[in-house]
Amino acid sequence: MNSGKERKISKKVCLLGPFAVGKTSLVRRFIYNRFEDRYVSTIGVKVSRKIVMTPHNNEIIELSIMLWDIAGADEVDELRRSYLNGVAGAILVCDLTRRETIDKMTAYAKAIHAITPQAPLVLAANKLDLMPERAISDQMLQNVAQQLGSSVHLVSAKTGDHVEALFKELASLLVQNV
Structure with a gap:
């Protein structure tokens, strides 16, 4: 029930x-x-912030998402691991x-869960606009998502297709235990 008070929380999210x-x-x-x-190419990490109003238990939570865009790599080395704290x-x-x-998704999930075991994960399969060049099937995506215990968003x-839904789902997962 919303008592008229604003609840504000901040959460760190890594990409x-x-x-x-x-x-x-x-x-x-x-x-x-x-x-x-x-x-x-991103060098190191770039941090951005966006505030999202997220419904939770009959109230609206003002969620400040700190987005850590971590430079791409084939594995999570010690430097990148330090960004996950x-x-x-x-x-x-x-x-x-x-x-x-x-x-590579399983290795990234393991690195996240080594730091925060219950951290929610969402799998984003990007470049939906390049369908003729698609190399990953829906079945592959579902299999990996199931292994990770996550959902998958194409x-x-x-084009912006489904990007908002991706972040809104993660925002909803982030406020589940507040």
Whole structure:
């Protein structure tokens, strides 16, 4: 029941995935609703923030999401592992046009859960706009999502398709235990 009080909470969310899967583009689309065609590799980590109003138990929570866009890599090394401290949830990003990117998701999930065992994960299969070049089947995505205990969202940072739903689902998961 909403007592008229505003509840404000802040949560750290990491985006993890191999190089050039579209992590930065997803963040840019979610926060600024724009897309840039030119690719500039993220170095280290870039932190952004967005406030999302999230319903929970008959009240609205003002959720400040701190988005940590971590540079792509094939594995989570010690430097990247240090960026995960304090993580509350994660978006694991693969590229629908590159089959090998889905194979990295389990390692990213293990790295997150080594820090925060109950952190919710959401799998984002990006580049939905490139369907003719698609290399990852729905069945593959469902199998990986099941292994991770996560949902899967087919998204396009370029067109914006399903990006808002991806982040809203994670926001909802983040406030479940507050």
